[in-house]
Amino acid sequence: MFFSTYLRRELRRRKRQSVLIALGLALGVGLVVTVAAASAGVKNAEAGVLSGLYGVGTDVTVTGPAIGTSCPSAPVSGVARPCITYGGTKPSKSEQTLQIGRNGGTQICQNARCVNAAGRTYERLTTPYQEPFSASAVAAVARLRDVTAATGVLTLVADTVSFQAKGAAAGDGSPSSGLAVGTFTVDGVPTGHTPVGPLAATTISSGHGFTAADADANVAVVDSGYAAASNLRTGSAITIRQVRFTVIGIVRQPQGSSPPDVYIPLARAQALGTATKNLGGSLTGDVNLIYVAAARAADIPAVQHEISRLLPHDIVTAAGSLASQVTGSLSDAAKLSSDLGRWVSALVLIAAFAVASLLTMAAVARRSAEFGTLKALGWRTRRIVVQVLGESAATGVAGAAAGIGLGFAGGAIIAAIAPTLSAIAPSSAIGSMHQMIQAGGTALGNQTVVVPLSPSVTTGVIVLAVILAMAGSLLAGAFGSWRIARLRPADALTIVA
């Protein structure tokens, strides 16, 4: 009680100095919190980009070789990849094809029967530009040492061309007039629990996800953005390759890299899809993307190596190598907050500590007579030091609280005024036929992802702020205490006399 009374009264007497010290500490701590919050926001943005590219928990991905209309003359993204030219074999009879009829009009042919395209829709569900491979590769990868999980996915693109009844009936011979072209991406995924995979990064916003019982069902889970654009909700129907699927759930996904619009059970995707390479080729038992989780981060290079040995013709990419390829203002911001931000924070903190120490030592010097009197009364040096440290600690607490407030304010200001950041990252496996054709059929290219910067003040940062402020104030108190310890009562009392 006496301790706290003395402490309180003393701080009140030196209010201006106490406020100055607390403000100095608050400034230093606030800067540290702001930089840490900005760094955390940038890291979260980077993680969001990467998790969108990779999915949560994915360390390595395996894709089939790229398929293109021509092979690139130089490796793409610095990685030499196998390239198979598009062309393929003649499509099977059961597959829909578009043909120009004798009268010049467009026809849709299937099972050796052709009909006028007017008023009809041509649909195609194909692998975009990766060569598929057998799903047995998934099991082989899962058995590798240091692999904790492997999930095989069949990524497909659904292209639809709807012909207007009037344009085609007029027989104007133009296959492209009166067309409505649509594209959406479809991922065929295992319906049981999968610790890694595209759905691992999603959160259900409506309905529910797949269960093991849905393995052969015509059910779908839809991206929330796509659902909103297409006016879909739980219970709605969507058509994929003339098959009606019921929407059982809607998910929110990180917008890192063109996440699929629709998820359907893997077996249904394999049954409905066709390989781009030989249009009409069956995809039964095939996947074209494997998500792999390593046991530990340190095992990732070894896992990557083992998979490359197991599947020498396929493309094996680790999240880390992808992360290093992310450029753009997002990575610039990351460097800025990491390098410059830390240095500036450290300098301001050191300055704050120095000011606090000097002011505390000056205050102790002014109170020499008081401390000399206390020693004359029988106060041990230790007790006086504890009193001074208590005053410093109280100032530190005030500085920490103010610093955290300043940090939150700083983070809010950054969120309000910071420009939207962009990340240029290698594309994931998903892409539409249109993208592939526009890209000249090349393999993986780059795409720009726009991400907002949301600084986040974590509990760890708050704890760090408190520790820094207390460290600074106690350091100042320690300097003052050193002075007290050296104080001879007789000398101190002589000052008063």
Added chain:
Amino acid sequence: MYKLTGVTKLYHKGRRTIPAVTGLDLVIGDGEWLAVQGRTGSGKTTLLNLLGGLDRPTHGAIELDGTELAALPEPRLTALRARAIGFIFQTFNLIPTLTAAENIEAALVPLGISPARRRDRVTAALDAVGLADRATHLPAELSGGQQQRVAIARALVKDPTVVLADEPTGNLDEDTRDDIIALLEHLWRDRGLTLVLITHDTSLARRAQRTGVMNNGHLTIQPSSSPAHGAGQPNPVRHL
């Protein structure tokens, strides 16, 4: 009882050596009132600091009730001051942020007494100096005489065996000075304290049992014919 044997205190200022006290032999009996006079810079305050353990002699020995003060480590010396020695300063030396009661309580904090007992003793001390109604006043809200009364209460609240007073009336007007001295004398007589008082005031010094005069570090003791004399108090006189 104090026993000083060949006590010398030297201060070093660069190359100069200044003797504040030189070869002092002195015995102060239990319950004795010794007044020490002398010009400024004669070593009076140094003597008081040595008696109170606030400073250590360069040579010689100072015993208090058989304990050699100079040989004590600092923590034990501090504990001795906390328990047995009360100080009264010319400038009162009250803590400006603490009330009268809290200033007195500060003297009891090192003794490990419970807060409730501390409060009781503080109340009694304030009563003894006639300031019961000023307990919650800060020093700035008290007159000089009242501040010195608080300082006296602070010195006496722990029931010391020795009170060392350095010019306790130096900053007070004449009327207040007389009140303070009367109070000190009353408390000395009432509690059987050993009182060593430094003063410039000859009339005050004459009220003590013995008077010493410091001159260039040397102390000359003169017996004093004072009202305190023959009042049942011990009077060990020792001439240098």
